[in-house]
Amino acid sequence: MSKNNCAVVGVGQTKYQTTRGDVSMAGLVREAAYRALEDAEMSWSDIDAVVIGKAPDFFEGVMMPEIYLAEALGCAGKPILRVHTAGSVGGSTALVATSLIQAGIHERVLTLGFEKQSESNATWALSLPQPFSVSINAGAGGYFSPIIRQYMIESAAPELIGCMVAFKDRQHALRNPYAHLHQHDLTFDQVVEAPMLWEPIRYSETCPSSDGACAMVLGSESVGDASSKPVAWVQGTSMRSEANTFPGRNEVNPRASRECADDVFSQAGITDRRREIDVVEMYVPFSWYEPMWLESLGFAEIGEGWKMVEEGATHIDGGDLPVNCSGGVLSTNPIGASGMIRFAEAALQVRQMAGEHQVDGVQRSLGHAYGGGAQYFAMWILGDTKP
């Protein structure tokens, strides 16, 4: 029994924006799927199976929407799987699709993540009332703010590190035509002066709420070999989950995150993480999570991730480990697709197809996603050669 190789042979994304008022839900997912198929030089009939992911169904008020979307994705008569692992879902969805190829079950799998958040309101959907209990949690920002506060104290990081990340990602987004936020005239001072929303998180340090879909076509080794375009080979995949509330839980740097990273780097045979990885697409919905994940992923020592930010190590211009060249979650956040965008952008970088936000000479990239109360992790490492 040996693991089959898997390659990303097609990527498709929609334009991300607050409201995609021009399309239905099916129209939205079809736009991404079509572009992925076109990139892969395939048509619907070439696809063996579809794996689709999105975050809570309350966002659109459609229970298990893949049921209604089956034929929109060319699935009539085929298998379709629906994944949901909170914010990490886009990543885990891609990993489920990968495992279908690695297990030798399918040759060509279409995988897709989407969210049409404009149909409702994320804060509503994430803070549904529960009788007899006290309701004071204002969505994800209210949840992550106390965790970020602890990191800031523990690491003694300069106060404006988060603003630097936010400014960098918004600059990166200007090079990505699909990104939701294109703030051409944004200045660093404006980022700093933005109002505190969930102190210590400024409005400018949070992610937008987006409509959008992201799709990939994954293929077996023979499909990858036959591609006329560069492909990205999967060199490692990992998922980890841990419980939310238990004594002594390290919320700032969860053990599930570290073990997931150890696993994926070990599969790819990587020992010097910062040197051997050329570009990272990391799930950073609040700016401070960049230095936090840099530490957790082992790119920096504990308490020193912020130094990489300060040195510009994660900037596309001149950084040795560019992070979120696409603009990241801070510039685009259709929740159910956000993880898949990370994975897909990591693929585009390895395929040298990222356009204006391409980093020169990428040979290996990391795609990263997390979800829940920083409990669910999904990661993959892609390379321009087979593992």
Place this chain on the structure above:
Amino acid sequence: MRDVAIVAAGQRQQAAFTDETEVQILLPIFEQVRNDTGLEQSDIGFTCSGSSDFLAGSAFSFVGTLEGVGAYPPICESHVEMDGAWALYEAWVKLQIGEIDTALVYSYGKSSPGSLRDVLSTQLDPYYLAPLWPDAFALGALQARMMLEQDIVSRDRLTEIAVRSRDHASSSPHAVRKGDATTDFVEASPVIADPLRADDCAAGADGGCVIILAAGDIAKNVCDRPAWIRGIEHRTDAHSLAGRDLLSAQSAALAANAAGVGDDKIDIAELHGPFTHQEHLLETALGITDETIVNPSGGALAGHTMMAAGLMRIAEAATRVSAGAGDRAVAHATSGPWLQQNLVCVMEGD
């Protein structure tokens, strides 16, 4: 294909678990399958669950049930917003890759706090169907009438299936509707969505189901007679009426064919038919004959835990294979209106 078997299965089901959270429903089942196999969570290579937030009206309910698994140290885990049968499929795929040897699969549904027949309306096309809120029983009735009027099934056959469910359920600890297994009783059952009588529709239930999968020698070490998975496939039909034939279960037939159901005699079939007429459609789609005992548990008609009913069918079939009640069994799971999506799993004893 790597040899993978179901080595333990447990379930709980009753009309309503009013006093228990979803986690509390599951805890005793986790304990049972661990006792049955001697495997602890730390021995499990991959964990996968299935559920839906819409049933009890709370977002991220699966994040809560992760607590019942015991998720620290961290575990390798995933979740499908589907019936647990598809979680089992995902776990089986992971086992096929060959890097892990064991997997834990679970799913649960607690729909008693809401009105499931209405909640399921939110699963329909959100532009043309859902805004009319056609309820699940009414949708079933539209299909049943077509089948009756076009002689795809007879009224007597529907009664026979309802009686069979009640009869088989009488010996099933998990069935919530049992007893009075007579034609007269079923025929007197009140019509709730013409032409469907109450007994033609699955009895709603809350519950949970847990299964442990193991590969090769490990399966043999932890289980006297593992239920080896010889084929597992799933397919979907289109959702739109424009792409559906309500008089057959096409994707069930495709899945059954791919899973090799017809390759040999089937001793036991556990079919996830939420209505009597759908059980009939499934028997046809899977090519079930008289030599097969259909739904020895009473089937989904005797107790329908949304999101777990399909996994429960696999558990029921596997348990019977392991107990030696049959050598070859098929289990089926469905999802979506009118049997839209279907999974078929063929199991054999040694």
Place this chain on the structure above:
Amino acid sequence: MSEPSQVEIELPAEIRDVEPVQSIRTPIRMTYDYIPSSSAIASLNAYAEKRILGGVSPIDGAVFVPPRGVDPRHGVATTETVDLPDTGHIGSFCVTRLPIPGREDLEIPYVSAWIFLDGADVGFLGLVSGVDTSEVHIGMRVKALWKPDDELGRTAENIVSWIPSGEPSLPFEEAGVRGYRKRSGAKGSDPLA
């Protein structure tokens, strides 16, 4: 194939010259009969008597509050409960300047904090009041502000908020999860902590 958004749609003559419909209303209202679990009911009953219950892990005695009936590390039921004092400290907190749906009564900004009760090993989210938001800090000692006795019900909402108790604050290193790590000598907890 052609790009879905580039597809030219041919409209029937009757609607070519009218304002097109671009969105529809599809309101959803679902009503659930919410019944707390037995472990939650015990806790809600205690709140009615101005008591706070914790659930005790059968594995190592760790105390969870509010009790959810399970030790999430081990996946085992916590059947034993213990009474906890209504005093504790702030493990960490957020100052929110955003209204939340359903809580229009909250004056903005408000402080939501992880409250670690004395004797408990995990925190829970509570509202902090009676202090200027700029004075709130990690390690600050707080006590429960209960509703008047004649307004008590079987609900966690009996605790209106958490107010400063005036006791000396805990150092950062002993506040929140760090306190547990120190008490337990990191036994069973995160090795990297």
Place this chain on the structure above:
Amino acid sequence: MNEERLRADLVLEYPFTRTTGPVIGAFMTGLREGIIIGIRRADGTVVVPPLEYDPTSADPLTELVTVGQAGVVESWTWVDPPREQSPWQQPHGLALIHLDGADTPLLHGVLVNSADAMSTGMRVVAKFRAEREGHISDIEGFVPEESVQ
């Protein structure tokens, strides 16, 4: 201590607004204007309500066509009591209706007084509301064709 069962209504409510895209939008526009629109598949058959894609091949569909407002009931059931969220306040029929000029059934309500008035094969015609906004419930329901002749 009061040991009576604790319970509360948990109400999840949201006024979802869905953008339609051009094809669903055209159908809704048609309803507002009092007509029913379908879409033609490659084989010439007409799908009502229209889909943006062929349900079998997933290829885009583009040719919208107007179909008849009357048709034949292919199957039906009786809904009593009416469902809380539905557009209907009275017991009513629910039917798959094969409209004239269409090749697929449309699901909608049938406004008659009792199940006795329902039958497969009956001809029904759409009854539009006076006030319409472009919504599937702009059709108040279908009524027996003879009742309007």
